[in-house]
Amino acid sequence: MNTKPDEELLALWVEDELDEASAASVEEWAISQPEWVELREQARWSKSLLGSNLPAEEEVPHAEFFNARISREIRIEQERSAPAASVSKGQRMPWAWLMPATAAAGIALGFMLGHDGSPAQDLAPATVSLSPVLYTPEKGVDAEYVASNDATVILLAGVDAIPDDWEIPETAMLEPEPSRMADNGERHRHRHGWGQDNAKQSDNSRARH
């Protein structure tokens, strides 16, 4: 081969991962390329250096191994954090950098290996808050909620008294009957305040009385 091989072929040649035929053809080209020969020699040296310290193959530990290691590290961290409240700002805990990584690793492993572990705990059912939310738009008026088993009691304070001359209308219903929609077609207002719509009508009615 007299032309420069492609990048992929060269990379495999540098790593000594080509078959004999391809390696021979690249070797023929590399004779005139001392920098590439040097590059391959460096790669071979690095490989031998790493190979002497690390095994070629290693079995991946089971999931429990990681969980156990993470739990152990968390336990160690918690034991150290108890007296660490008096640690000054200038002192850094030796395993402080491990906490975020440990938490992230635990979350990732737990997500990936969730089907191998124990069943997920049932979430607590959502509860409805029974305490009322109170708001009094009028200035000087306050509302207080009093908890009770039999009723929801709200105490208003600061409300103007109703004039003593106000009489119960003749139309007051003391025995309420379920209203029919047809009868109340004029009563309910969609998205508009009764008070706002009928303020003028009330003024007129009061003027008549």
Place this chain on the structure above:
Amino acid sequence: MGGVRTMPNNLTTPEPAINHSELNRSGNPITSMNRRSIFAFILMACLPAQLIAADPGRDTVGHIKMHVYYGTNGDPDAAGKKAVALDEPTTKLLRSQEKLNFNHYRKLGSDHQPVYRSYENWAQPFPGSDEILCRFEVESLTSKEALRLDLELWLSRKKILKSGVVLSTGKPVLVLGPEWRGGNLIISVELAPKE
């Protein structure tokens, strides 16, 4: 010259056909264009009724009962002749609440209104009077026997109280209201039991 109007750009438009035998209320002849307009108006007027009938927001999800009571430690007759005495369970309920404990009670007015799925409604215990009103609207359906409502109490045409409360059957909302004739008004709002 009759029958054709000359428009700018030499466009002409025929005058609408006039049926002199048909006249509207003003004595003007009803033209075919007017007839089509009337038909279109009637059609448009009928459509909203059908749309309203199909609106699921108008479904009733419950009924509320609103009562106005008068509580006093003085003369209960001050409430007037139209006021009536309370029944025993209601009296017992009111007396069990420390701040609502009075010597005498009277019922002044009531109203019973449906709660719509997605529309507000108003309760008016004194029809014809806007002295005491209650506006309510569903916030959520917490269960079959309870509703979370946005409840507003209007007194003398002013919004006095706005509250988000959970209303359930057998557990009313009791509001100690303003003073009146030596006593206090007590407004009760409760969810009516489902029949």
